[in-house]
Amino acid sequence: xxxxxxxxxxxxxxxxxxxxxxxxxxxxxxxxxxxxxxxxxxxxxxxxxxxxxxxxxxxxxxxxxxxxxxxxxxxxxxxxxxxxxxxxxxxxxxxxxxxxxxxxxxxxxxxxxxxxxxxxxxxxxxxxxxxxxxxxxxxxxxxxxxxxxxxxxxxxxxxxxxxxxxxxxxxxxxxxxxxxxxxxxxxxxxxxxxxxxxxxxxxxxxxxxxxxxxxxxxxxxxxxxxxxxxxxxxxxxxxxxxxxxxxxxxxxxxxxxxxxxxxxxxxxxxxxxxxxxxxxxxxxxxxxxxxxxxxxxxxxxxxxxxxxxxxxxxxxxxxxxxxxxxxxxxxxxxxxxxxxxxxxxxxxxxxxxxxxxxxxxxxxxxxxxxxxxxxxxxxxxxxxxxxxxxxxxxxxxxxxxxxxxxxxxxxxxxxxxxxxxxxxxxxxxxxxx
Amino acid sequence: xxxxxxxxxxxxxxxxxxxxxxxxxxxxxxxxxxxxxxxxxxxxxxxxxxxxxxxxxxxxxxxxxxxxxxxxxxxxxxxxxxxxxxxxxxxxxxxxxxxxxxxxxxxxxxxxxxxxxxxxxxxxxxxxxxxxxxxxxxxxxxxxxxxxxxxxxxxxxxxxxxxxxxxxxxxxxxxxxxxxxxxxxxxxxxxxxxxxxxxxxxxxxxxxxxxxxxxxxxxxxxxxxxxxxxxxxxxxxxxxxxxxxxxxxxxxxxxxxxxxxxxxxxxxxxxxxxxxxxxxxxxxxxxxxxxxxxxxxxxxxxxxxxxxxxxxxxxxxxxxxxxxxxxxxxxxxxxxxxxxxxxxxxxxxxxxxxxxxxxxxxxxxxxxxxxxxxxxxxxxxxxxxxxxxxxxxxxxxxxxxxxxxxxxxxxxxxxxxxxxxxxxxxxxxxxxx
Numbered sequence: 113x114x115x116x117x118x119x120x121x122x123x124x125x126x127x128x129x130x131x132x133x134x135x136x137x138x139x140x141x142x143x144x145x146x147x148x149x150x151x152x153x154x155x156x157x158x159x160x161x162x163x164x165x166x167x168x169x170x171x172x173x174x175x176x177x178x179x180x181x182x183x184x185x186x187x188x189x190x191x192x193x194x195x196x197x198x199x200x201x202x203x204x205x206x207x208x209x210x211x212x213x214x215x216x217x218x219x220x221x222x223x224x225x226x227x228x229x230x231x232x233x234x235x236x237x238x239x240x241x242x243x244x245x246x247x248x249x250x251x252x253x254x255x256x257x258x259x260x261x262x263x264x265x266x267x268x269x270x271x272x273x274x275x276x277x278x279x280x281x282x283x284x285x286x287x288x289x290x291x292x293x294x295x296x297x298x299x300x301x302x303x304x305x306x307x308x309x310x311x312x313x314x315x316x317x318x319x320x321x322x323x324x325x326x327x328x329x330x331x332x333x334x335x336x337x338x339x340x341x342x343x344x345x346x347x348x349x350x351x352x353x354x355x356x357x358x359x360x361x362x363x364x365x366x367x368x369x370x371x372x373x374x375x376x377x378x379x380x381x382x383x384x385x386x387x388x389x390x391x392x393x394x395x396x397x398x399x400x401x402x403x404x405x406x407x408x409x410x411x412x413x414x415x416x417x418x419x420x421x422x423x424x425x426x427x428x429x430x431x432x433x434x435x436x437x438x439x440x441x442x443x444x445x446x447x448x449x450x451x452x453x454x455x456x457x458x459x460x461x462x463x464x465x466x467x468x469x470x471x472x473x474x475x476x477x478x479x480x481x482x483x484x485x486x487x488x489x490x491x492x493x494x495x496x497x498x499x500x501x502x503x504x505x506x507x508x509x510x511x512x513x514x515x516x517x518x519x520x521x522x523x524x525x526x527x528x529x530x531x532x533x534x535x536x537x538x539x540x541x542x543x544x545x
Numbered sequence: 546x547x548x549x550x551x552x553x554x555x556x557x558x559x560x561x562x563x564x565x566x567x568x569x570x571x572x573x574x575x576x577x578x579x580x581x582x583x584x585x586x587x588x589x590x591x592x593x594x595x596x597x598x599x600x601x602x603x604x605x606x607x608x609x610x611x612x613x614x615x616x617x618x619x620x621x622x623x624x625x626x627x628x629x630x631x632x633x634x635x636x637x638x639x640x641x642x643x644x645x646x647x648x649x650x651x652x653x654x655x656x657x658x659x660x661x662x663x664x665x666x667x668x669x670x671x672x673x674x675x676x677x678x679x680x681x682x683x684x685x686x687x688x689x690x691x692x693x694x695x696x697x698x699x700x701x702x703x704x705x706x707x708x709x710x711x712x713x714x715x716x717x718x719x720x721x722x723x724x725x726x727x728x729x730x731x732x733x734x735x736x737x738x739x740x741x742x743x744x745x746x747x748x749x750x751x752x753x754x755x756x757x758x759x760x761x762x763x764x765x766x767x768x769x770x771x772x773x774x775x776x777x778x779x780x781x782x783x784x785x786x787x788x789x790x791x792x793x794x795x796x797x798x799x800x801x802x803x804x805x806x807x808x809x810x811x812x813x814x815x816x817x818x819x820x821x822x823x824x825x826x827x828x829x830x831x832x833x834x835x836x837x838x839x840x841x842x843x844x845x846x847x848x849x850x851x852x853x854x855x856x857x858x859x860x861x862x863x864x865x866x867x868x869x870x871x872x873x874x875x876x877x878x879x880x881x882x883x884x885x886x887x888x889x890x891x892x893x894x895x896x897x898x899x900x901x902x903x904x905x906x907x908x909x910x911x912x913x914x915x916x917x918x919x920x921x922x923x924x925x926x927x928x929x930x931x932x933x934x935x936x937x938x939x940x941x942x943x944x945x946x947x948x949x950x951x952x953x954x955x956x957x958x959x960x961x962x963x964x965x966x967x968x969x970x971x972x973x974x975x976x977x978x
Contacts, residue, residue: 190746190773192911194914196918232791232845232856232857233845233855233856233857235845236844236845237844237845237846237849238844238845238846239844239845240841240842240843240844240845241791241845241848241856243791244789244791244837244841245787245790245791245792245856246774246787246788246789246790246791246909247787248787248791248857249784249787298916312774313623313746313773313774314773314774314786314787314909317773317774317789317909317911317920317922320920321837321920321922324918324920325838325841332917332918333914333918333919333920334918335913335914336913336914336920337913338911338913340623340746340747340750341679341745341746341747341750351682353747354678354679354680354681354682354747355679356677356679356750357678357679358665358674358676358677358678358679358681359678404677404754405758408673408677408758409673410673411669411670411671411672411673412665412666412668412669412670412671412672412673412674413670413671415674416670422666423665423666423674423678424665424666424681476679476747476750478625478750478771479912479913480768480769480770480771480912481627481766481768481769483731484765485629485757485765485766485767486766487750487753487754487757487766487769489750489754
């Protein structure tokens with residue numbers, strides 16, 4: 113494919129190749145469009161739409177900003193996550209140009225546009241199209257594209273391939289081994305990652321496919337994961353979704369409008385190191401197989417004991433409703449703790465982990481079935497934190513979790529997610545400045 | 546799990562265990578609810594909902610009727626398809642009870658209810674819950690559950706396990722081998738199939754999981770497939786979706802309100818054999834891998850030539866717009882056919898296949914990536930026809946399809962889909978009458 117032009121985020125999309133949802137708006141002349149005005153843009157798209165469903169589907173989140181989109185963005189319905197490795201022999205310039213090309217394409221696609229101005233049908237008939245075309249006519253669908261850097265990007269087998277090892281964040285280290293880990297190398301690690309979230313899976317898949325295509329010759333997919341049914345609540349308006357064990361998950365998550373908690377627990381601050389990560393975050397990705405057939409044979413009272421909440425309401429077993437704080441000191445008439453000592457909610461709770469909290473935005477997955485006819489299903493856990501230590505602290509506390517009998521971590525990865533790009537620049541530019 | 550009660554489709558769901566979206570309605574006393582009144586039911590659900598999106602998600606399609614739902618039903622956004630094999634040693638009674646239990650559960654779940662009255666939390670705390678719970682609080686989401694019978698159900702290795710071989714439809718034979726087939730036995734065939742479609746993937750997955758659970762000891766999943774982004778248009782109101790080659794697919798599909806075409810091409814008629822299939826249809830399922838990286842390197846003009854339509858508009862290369870009939874006789878100035886002799890649309894067109902048409906409702910799939918970093922992606926083709934011969938005719942015609950270089954059929958199956966069940970009975974009852 114012809115190299116996509118780099119860093120021209122404010123170019124006017126050609127009306128003939130823009131996705132249908134944007135046509136009316138950009139056709140009126142959108143050169144110099146203020147990219148910060150997501151709300152206005154979404155409003156423009158909505159004009160003439162027949163119903164609120166289409167309006168919701170047309171959500172547009174700004175690619176540029178202080179932070180990357182896709183972290184505090186209200187969790188979308190679908191995920192396509194891909195980890196990439198740089199190709200053998202690729203250079204620092206290859207890496208920089210890749211990040212530039214990816215940023216250019218991501219800025220366009222998240223606006224509901226094709227991957228380049230010529231797109232699927234606007235180029236020469238004698239050349240392969242820039243855009244693969246399956247998202248033509250679909251609205252932006254809340255698409256976010258979030259980029260991260262793995263430890264091996266900075267140093268692989270002692271090799272500083274890209275001349276950035278001196279700038280590596282001291283925090284960006286391989287996660288330690290955790291009890292129960294049964295990790296598949298082909299579902300773990302990676303030089304780079306792209307988290308793509310959207311309310312339409314075809315839009316998410318289109319983004320990963322086209323970013324993978326842009327990477328041709330420089331990087332290739334190491335592993336990827338599709339997910340559905342967000343398992344976390346990130347805004348007060350969202351109801352708490354359920355994981356594949358049938359329990360509400362993410363009741364106590366950090367909400368996207370809780371600025372003090374985001375500052376304390378999610379965003380890398382000025383006081384932290386290195387400077388190029390300020391405004392960024394650390395992403396932990398864990399593929400956790402759930403042994404659902406075994407779980408499904410557990411009696412309800414035992415399921416509740418293991419989780420520490422009721423299955424229906426999601427209330428802590430110490431009483432109240434879903435949003436009541438668990439009372440870990442409470443005991444029953446026999447003197448036993450109302451919330452078991454090995455219950456998941458007890459062990460994961462910040463008050464038992466030095467206040468460690470994370471912003472979670474995981475997804476359920478079903479990857480078909482195994483040869484025994486059992487569904488190959490589970491949780492693709494994603495958490496963002498100011499320091500990986502927050503995740504490590506909680507994960508170590510979960511070593512005695514009663515839930516461990518029914519889950520098996522099969523993939524694991526960590527990435528430094530740099531701050532958002534500014535228009536005219538690209539994601540991760542600070543690393544190379 | 547305790548056996549679910551059989552064939553009580555009109556029982557009133559207990560308000561405490563019904564999904565949240567139905568609470569207000571069924572709580573008012575829904576015993577004897579007229580199951581034919583889907584529109585009224587959806588309207589009832591919508592009361593008090595804040596927006597049109599939720600209303601759309603609450604679509605309810607009646608499980609009972611002349612035909613099974615999920616065939617002419619407007620194609621939903623998500624698919625979870627599962628083929629099952631009966632367990633060794635299972636009996637005719639096992640098969641009948643399985644179909645009864647499945648019908649009972651399907652009638653409930655398609656109404657947005659849990660799999661049984663006690664559900665996820667309404668049973669004894671000392672027993673495993675009947676329902677796995679991950680769809681609690683989710684609306685019906687347009688769920689349809691469609692059952693089919695494979696050739697091996699009637700006779701496997703000469704064994705008439707269930708005493709039904711004499712009632713087998715003469716048409717229900719293994720599909721012949723087609724040029725290019727590279728079939729994986731673990732993505733092919735099966736004694737039974739369940740096609741589950743919904744606008745929420747969590748609702749679809751929940752249905753397959755719970756039906757699989759009900760089958761425990763009687764049948765187990767042989768293979769399964771998730772899909773998204775319907776690739777067919779089945780109502781005039783739906784826009785034509787795009788496949789992963791970026792082309793509109795299904796422009797000429799049989800629409801669900803085209804009664805004469807449904808009679809001629811989709812529904813088994815009184816004049817056909819056997820009698821228990823009248824009102825049913827034959828389902829062909831084909832998993833077709835698309836070599837998308839190869840395709841993406843093909844120049845646009847060649848892509849258009851292979852398909853026979855333009856990528857953007859979807860117009861036939863003989864001119865007009867998407868819905869203009871292709872003019873296969875038209876030639877260009879040099880005398881060459883405007884639509885290539887090997888173009889997909891030419892070879893697939895009914896006028897070159899003795900008028901053979903099918904109702905298609907396939908889905909795109911992405912199953913992750915292979916070890917080369919390429920996406921494992923394609924089309925899960927599903928077509929319904931009055932006779933399998935319609936599919937065979939068209940598929941044979943496609944043996945010279947220019948598209949074949951870029952696709953590889955990796956799974957194949959055929960099923961007899963019986964007519965719809967009547968309340969108080971179960972799907973396939975006619976086969977055992």
